[in-house]
Amino acid sequence: MRKVAIIGTGQIPHRSRMPEVNEQELIALSVREALRDAGVEPGDVEAVVFGSAITSIQDGIEQVGKLVVDSMCGHLKPSFRLQTGGTVGASAVLAAVSLVASGDFDIVLAAAGTVRAGASGARSQRALQMAVDPIYTRGFSGGAIMGLAMTFRQYMETTGATETHAAMCVVNARENASRNPYAHLREKVTVDDVLNSPPIAPPVKRLDMCPTSVGSAAVIVASENIARGKKCAWVRGFFAVAEPATYPERNVLEARCVKEAARKAYLMAGLHQPRKEVQVVELYNACSYQTMHWMEALLLCDAGEAKTLVEKGDFSFTGRLPVNPSGGVLATNNGSDAAMLRVVEAAVQVMGKGGERQVGDVKNAVAMGWGGAQQFATVCVLSKEA
Amino acid sequence: MKKKDVYVAGVGFTPMKVKCEDTFADLVYQAVSQALADCSLSIKDMDTVVDAGVDLLDGKGLSNTDILAAAGCYLKSEGKLEEDGLTALFYAEKRIKAGLSENVLVFGYSKSSCLDVHSYFNASFDPVLFRDLGFNEWVLLALQASAMKGNGFLSPDEVLDALRTNVKRNPFVASGERSDEVVVHPLREKDLPLYADGAVAVVLTGDKNRCPAPVKIASSWVSVDSGTLSLREPSGLSSFEVAVRRVLERAGMAPGDVDAWELSEPTPHHLIRMSEVAGICDPADLPQFIREGRVNPSGGALHSTVLVACGLYRLAFGSLYLRGDSLPFAPSVPVKRVCVHAYSGTGMQSNTVMLLEAAA
Numbered sequence: 074m075r076k077v078a079i080i081g082t083g084q085i086p087h088r089s090r091m092p093e094v095n096e097q098e099l100i101a102l103s104v105r106e107a108l109r110d111a112g113v114e115p116g117d118v119e120a121v122v123f124g125s126a127i128t129s130i131q132d133g134i135e136q137v138g139k140l141v142v143d144s145m146c147g148h149l150k151p152s153f154r155l156q157t158g159g160t161v162g163a164s165a166v167l168a169a170v171s172l173v174a175s176g177d178f179d180i181v182l183a184a185a186g187t188v189r190a191g192a193s194g195a196r197s198q199r200a201l202q203m204a205v206d207p208i209y210t211r212g213f214s215g216g217a218i219m220g221l222a223m224t225f226r227q228y229m230e231t232t233g234a235t236e237t238h239a240a241m242c243v244v245n246a247r248e249n250a251s252r253n254p255y256a257h258l259r260e261k262v263t264v265d266d267v268l269n270s271p272p273i274a275p276p277v278k279r280l281d282m283c284p285t286s287v288g289s290a291a292v293i294v295a296s297e298n299i300a301r302g303k304k305c306a307w308v309r310g311f312f313a314v315a316e317p318a319t320y321p322e323r324n325v326l327e328a329r330c331v332k333e334a335a336r337k338a339y340l341m342a343g344l345h346q347p348r349k350e351v352q353v354v355e356l357y358n359a360c361s362y363q364t365m366h367w368m369e370a371l372l373l374c375d376a377g378e379a380k381t382l383v384e385k386g387d388f389s390f391t392g393r394l395p396v397n398p399s400g401g402v403l404a405t406n407n408g409s410d411a412a413m414l415r416v417v418e419a420a421v422q423v424m425g426k427g428g429e430r431q432v433g434d435v436k437n438a439v440a441m442g443w444g445g446a447q448q449f450a451t452v453c454v455l456s457k458e459a
Numbered sequence: 460m461k462k463k464d465v466y467v468a469g470v471g472f473t474p475m476k477v478k479c480e481d482t483f484a485d486l487v488y489q490a491v492s493q494a495l496a497d498c499s500l501s502i503k504d505m506d507t508v509v510d511a512g513v514d515l516l517d518g519k520g521l522s523n524t525d526i527l528a529a530a531g532c533y534l535k536s537e538g539k540l541e542e543d544g545l546t547a548l549f550y551a552e553k554r555i556k557a558g559l560s561e562n563v564l565v566f567g568y569s570k571s572s573c574l575d576v577h578s579y580f581n582a583s584f585d586p587v588l589f590r591d592l593g594f595n596e597w598v599l600l601a602l603q604a605s606a607m608k609g610n611g612f613l614s615p616d617e618v619l620d621a622l623r624t625n626v627k628r629n630p631f632v633a634s635g636e637r638s639d640e641v642v643v644h645p646l647r648e649k650d651l652p653l654y655a656d657g658a659v660a661v662v663l664t665g666d667k668n669r670c671p672a673p674v675k676i677a678s679s680w681v682s683v684d685s686g687t688l689s690l691r692e693p694s695g696l697s698s699f700e701v702a703v704r705r706v707l708e709r710a711g712m713a714p715g716d717v718d719a720w721e722l723s724e725p726t727p728h729h730l731i732r733m734s735e736v737a738g739i740c741d742p743a744d745l746p747q748f749i750r751e752g753r754v755n756p757s758g759g760a761l762h763s764t765v766l767v768a769c770g771l772y773r774l775a776f777g778s779l780y781l782r783g784d785s786l787p788f789a790p791s792v793p794v795k796r797v798c799v800h801a802y803s804g805t806g807m808q809s810n811t812v813m814l815l816e817a818a819a
Contacts, residue, residue, distance in 0.1 A: 074558045097686070120681075127520045135515060135583040138541065139804040140686045149701050151681035152809070153550060156514070156541045158521045164538055168550060174557030176462045203520035311559075315508070315537035317528035333534045446524045449537070 081111020159444020162413025186289025250400025545770025770801020
């Protein structure tokens with residue numbers, strides 16, 4: 074693949090509501106930040122990719138990518154919209170990487186976000202409920218949380234992890250988010266706060282779950298000749314993998330799509346010992362236990378080992394392998410931009426622009442996205458060296 | 460460094476029907492099976508799936524979560540675009556050129572005739588300024604058609620007659636009589652798209668040797684006009700013009716070098732102007748170009764518009780022309796280059812154009 078780098082990122086502080094902006098303005102705010110960070114002008118952008126997850130049903134706006142094209146500097150340029158559920162933000166970056174790596178473009182912008190995600194958490198769940206079979210399962214009204222509750226319980230029974238381990242992941246996430254000016258939930262919490270929070274779908278409690286946040290993110294991807302000499306994060310490996318929602322032997326806990334995406338991305342990046350070669354991980358933990366589940370599925374620790382590493386503080390900000398120094402999805406979840414923010418935050422760490430949330434010198438960072446009916450995964454490896 | 464060439468290895472499609480009773484999965488499975496059989500490849504040979512679908516048209520959020528099984532997408536790279544399938548194919552082509560994929564299965568589908576597409580299009584407009592006014596695709600097309608009048612105008616009936624001649628030869632097009640009744644002035648029912656159901660699948664590869672009858676994608680481009688109606692040129696074809704121009708420029712060709720055009724026309728008025736801005740012919744010559752199979756030998760999109768898959772049908776037809784497959788509606792003379800086109804958005808806001816070449 075032609076060498077490709079992320080030369081600029083943009084995001085805005087996420088909140089529960091942002092009534093002062095419309096969809097176009099929301100996207101433009103992050104795009105402006107990304108352009109400034111990359112040191113490029115709107116006219117330099119040759120193509121744009123937009124990512125939004127289930128926006129049409131959630132927001133009542135169709136073809137939203139066409140609505141925001143001007144906000145993305147995309148007027149009369151190649152532009153398309155991806156829609157791959159929770160992974161969509163990362164899928165949009167992957168598409169931008171593909172366009173640049175094809176040799177047909179040198180600078181491509183990817184953006185994601187929606188203004189209405191935080192209008193109502195229940196509304197978001199109703200939209201997600203529309204993703205399941207209309208006859209057999211839609212009437213159960215579980216949204217995403219019901220499926221997560223079942224997998225959470227299965228994970229605990231299989232690995233011996235407890236709700237306390239999951240709560241420790243939330244505590245770590247909020248601690249990290251307190252250092253991130255863009256995070257939505259920045260208040261610190263304790264293990265007791267999490268364990269005593271109201272149950273939603275046992276074992277999932279309110280503080281086990283991510284918020285619904287309003288915000289946006291943008292990324293500028295460039296070819297080697299543009300990126301050389303700039304502070305950048307080289308895209309060394311990037312894969313999106315899907316599996317069907319249902320098939321006879323499917324065991325969601327196996328997370329086959331995550332493992333396959335990780336294997337391919339590490340191979341592409343030339344990481345033969347990722348546990349030793351990766352300095353920071355940004356993963357898509359919409360629910361507390363997923364912090365442990367994904368570290369195992371990403372092959373960054375053994376199956377069932379994550380709970381011990383959580384106890385030892387290995388995944389904390391100062392730990393052996395910091396996980397989500399941004400606070401992760403547990404602190405900020407727009408749905409549409411959540412997976413893009415994983416790439417953005419990984420790039421920020423590689424470029425050394427993390428400020429208070431910078432974990433140190435990062436040579437390789439892993440960003441992971443997840444979505445669909447627990448069936449889509451993206452894994453991206455960003456590096457300081459090309 | 461020489462860029463990698465990308466080839467259409469196989470195509471498959473269902474007939475376009477009105478009120479089709481097959482499920483989405485059935486339609487996709489039929490098209491995918493045909494496309495794989497067409498190039499003697501199996502689903503295991505596909506490393507990537509790129510699909511085009513629209514949640515609202517499918518009546519389901521994240522509609523690809525279920526439809527992927529019908530396309531055999533097990534542990535493969537996947538990306539869903541809410542665009543026309545031809546735009547999805549544009550993305551797939553870039554993945555192969557980038558070396559990120561080797562063989563990509565692309566598909567697009569919808570059951571447009573079973574839906575209230577006007578609500579879909581109405582929801583595509585600004586909810587404050589335009590939606591309550593009753594704006595939908597047909598209203599915008601009518602405004603554009605009005606703006607096109609007075610420019611050496613050719614009667615749309617002459618274009619419709621020529622298209623109908625070709626449609627009669629195409630067994631894959633949905634049949635349906637259209638009336639002269641004015642729906643949105645100046646457009647009559649017969650000037651507007653007949654929405655239909657169907658699915659198309661295409662196998663793309665970077666390995667020419669895997670293609671029994673390779674068709675090369677010589678050039679491709681997408682152009683999207685402003686999301687603000689007032690910023691668009693009144694006839695609405697700026698992005699179409701840019702896309703055609705860039706495709707030809709990148710291939711080092713002129714419009715006259717293209718033997719046949721498969722255009723997705725929303726109305727005959729648009730087709731007249733499209734032929735003019737693309738430099739295909741003088742508008743007065745368009746009916747003759749259509750009858751000779753130089754423009755829309757298939758009969759065009761007007762008589763069967765399968766939203767989301769319309770452009771992919773054009774690409775499938777164009778590929779078959781270049782392969783020399785026996786088709787009752789193929790151009791009467793051998794063709795070496797075919798230009799195919801798709802539009803999406805409202806009022807042709809987004810246009811994707813590809814130049815296909817017969818690969819020896």
